[in-house]
Amino acid sequence: MKFFIDSADVEQIRKVHELGILSGVTTNPSLVAKSGRKFTDVLKEIVNIAEDVESVSAEVLSDDVDGMLKEAEPLTAISDKITIKVPMTLEGLKAVRRFSKKGIPTNVTLVFSANQALMAARAGATYVSPFLGRLDDINHDGVELIEQISRIFVFHDLDTEIIAASIRHPLHVSQAAESGANIATLPYAVIDKLVSHPLTDQGIERFKRDWEQAQQG
Numbered sequence: 482m483k484f485f486i487d488s489a490d491v492e493q494i495r496k497v498h499e500l501g502i503l504s505g506v507t508t509n510p511s512l513v514a515k516s517g518r519k520f521t522d523v524l525k526e527i528v529n530i531a532e533d534v535e536s537v538s539a540e541v542l543s544d545d546v547d548g549m550l551k552e553a554e555p556l557t558a559i560s561d562k563i564t565i566k567v568p569m570t571l572e573g574l575k576a577v578r579r580f581s582k583k584g585i586p587t588n589v590t591l592v593f594s595a596n597q598a599l600m601a602a603r604a605g606a607t608y609v610s611p612f613l614g615r616l617d618d619i620n621h622d623g624v625e626l627i628e629q630i631s632r633i634f635v636f637h638d639l640d641t642e643i644i645a646a647s648i649r650h651p652l653h654v655s656q657a658a659e660s661g662a663n664i665a666t667l668p669y670a671v672i673d674k675l676v677s678h679p680l681t682d683q684g685i686e687r688f689k690r691d692w693e694q695a696q697q698g
């Protein structure tokens with residue numbers, strides 16, 4: 482499973498990129514709004530920082546296919562890494578087909594059912610983003626959805642990749658990996674938590690202490 486970061490904060494993206502584990506970036510309108518910056522400026526900077534990743538998702542907000550296509554023009558002009566994030570609607574599906582004919586990658590977002598994922602894949606989506614956390618919030622099993630989509634995509638030989646999104650904690654990450662997600666897109670706070678373990682910290686301390694004691698004879 483690959484790691485994307487779910488953020489529009491360029492400093493967070495820079496820090497995670499330095500770790501050498503980053504394969505992509507996803508943004509959404511709420512995250513960009515939080516940055517308080519112009520969308521295209523943020524995207525240009527992200528593409529510059531994460532120059533070796535496979536994809537940087539940028540979401541369109543129009544309700545109709547023509548609006549989505551128009552909105553995507555200044556975004557795709559930034560880089561061929563820009564993946565247009567399209568909402569899971571009938572108009573969104575039409576847009577996916579049109580983008581895919583132009584060779585523009587797409588990420589169908591706000592996926593909450595296996596049928597939605599299947600429709601998106603059949604329309605030609607590069608990625609689908611089932612939202613684990615938001616399903617868990619309403620007492621549905623987000624991990625089970627990933628497993629189901631993964632089984633369907635394998636069974637029907639679909640090469641659309643599954644991005645486990647709306648990840649809230651480290652357990653979601655290992656569960657997504659076991660469930661067949663190709664990618665997990667993680668908020669910075671979760672990436673930080675994935676690395677630390679109290680026994681690692683204790684172990685480092687103990688090795689240092691033993692080493693120093695041995696030096697003192």
Ligand code: E4P
Nearest residue numbers: 487507508509615646647648
């Ligand atoms: C995915 O691409 C979305 O940006 C994101 O994962 C949404 O997560 P949230 O439910 O924490 O807002």
